[in-house]
Amino acid sequence: MKQEISPDLLNKIEEKYKAIGQNAAVHLEGLVYAKPINYWDYIQTDVLLNLQVQRTTLPDEMVFIMYHQINELLFKMILWEINQVSHCEHLTTAYFTEKLSRISRYFDMLANSFSIMAEGMEVEQYMKFRNNLTPASGFQSAQYRQVEFCSTDLINLIDYRFRATIDRNTPYEHAYNHLYWQAAGKNHETGEKTTLIQIFEKRYKDEFIRTMEEYNTKNLWARFRQLPEKDQKNPDLVHAMRHYDYTVNITWVMAHFHAAKKYLESSGEPAEATGGSEWKKYMLPQYQRRIFFPELWTEEELKNWGTEALKP
Numbered sequence: 001m002k003q004e005i006s007p008d009l010l011n012k013i014e015e016k017y018k019a020i021g022q023n024a025a026v027h028l029e030g031l032v033y034a035k036p037i038n039y040w041d042y043i044q045t046d047v048l049l050n051l052q053v054q055r056t057t058l059p060d061e062m063v064f065i066m067y068h069q070i071n072e073l074l075f076k077m078i079l080w081e082i083n084q085v086s087h088c089e090h091l092t093t094a095y096f097t098e099k100l101s102r103i104s105r106y107f108d109m110l111a112n113s114f115s116i117m118a119e120g121m122e123v124e125q126y127m128k129f130r131n132n133l134t135p136a137s138g139f140q141s142a143q144y145r146q147v148e149f150c151s152t153d154l155i156n157l158i159d160y161r162f163r164a165t166i167d168r169n170t171p172y173e174h175a176y177n178h179l180y181w182q183a184a185g186k187n188h189e190t191g192e193k194t195t196l197i198q199i200f201e202k203r204y205k206d207e208f209i210r211t212m213e214e215y216n217t218k219n220l221w222a223r224f225r226q227l228p229e230k231d232q233k234n235p236d237l238v239h240a241m242r243h244y245d246y247t248v249n250i251t252w253v254m255a256h257f258h259a260a261k262k263y264l265e266s267s268g269e270p271a272e273a274t275g276g277s278e279w280k281k282y283m284l285p286q287y288q289r290r291i292f293f294p295e296l297w298t299e300e301e302l303k304n305w306g307t308e309a310l311k312p
């Protein structure tokens, strides 16, 4: 397209500003003095590259901090796409599949890059700098929890022991207290919530309850069920849904588990997680059985969830 200042272009600019009660001439005058944009201002590299602050003098702590930040950026990209599916007025199968493929690519990247944690830090350094992190844990990643709330019906995130007591009429607060991850934040002798979860809740609980409510009918599974029945059988869409479920709840979880195991067991003694959970049992998909779209798996596949026998 030839770029020129045509009367048509000037008219469009005038119309645009008139519609919001603004004078187009003032805005055009402003352009005379506007700074030209450059890469570093646009991408905000100075801000971004100043966010890596170590708590120790150990160089590998930088790997740990930066890889977590990369995860948080990708979680944000994932939520960005889910949000568009959730709020799309005229959802089509092609659009849904395209968005899910994007989301899966981001999660594939997270799962496939976990060796940066597993292989990329000296164990001796990790075992030293981790003492400065207690009681913090990736468990307290709010975006990770948001991804879960936005992906599936709440019932699929409830601890299996309490599912029979919870339905769509249960108050959100009650459902919240029975989410599967509450199990990692309890002192098993006293039943009290650990510091890890108390601090987390103080900061995020209200936000979580709002998300639970908002996505009750807008999460990925709910939106899938709102498609015409024929579309719910579309092989590409079903494949994309299953791939996403498997990547988040098995591939990523196992990559994370193997990295955690390597470091936490390195001393040869029973190892405690910085967040204080019974991590070995808690983190395994076989035990946790978190599944976003259980209806898309056969009985046999569900039985084998988290085992070698399950190949999607």
Ligand code: HEM
Binding pocket: 067, 068, 071, 072, 117, 118, 136, 137, 138, 139, 140, 141, 144, 181, 184, 256, 259, 260, 261, 263, 264, 273, 274, 275, 276, 277, 278, 279, 283
């Ligand atoms: C060497 C590196 C890592 C170790 C040793 C590790 C260890 C752990 C452990 C033991 C837990 C269980 C809760 C607790 O008691 O703390 C946990 C939970 C968690 N971590 Fe990590 N982690 C590592 C890296 C990461 C990274 C890079 C992320 C990315 C954000 C992450 C995100 C999470 C999340 C989301 C949970 C909660 C999972 C759930 O509730 O099922 N972790 N981690």
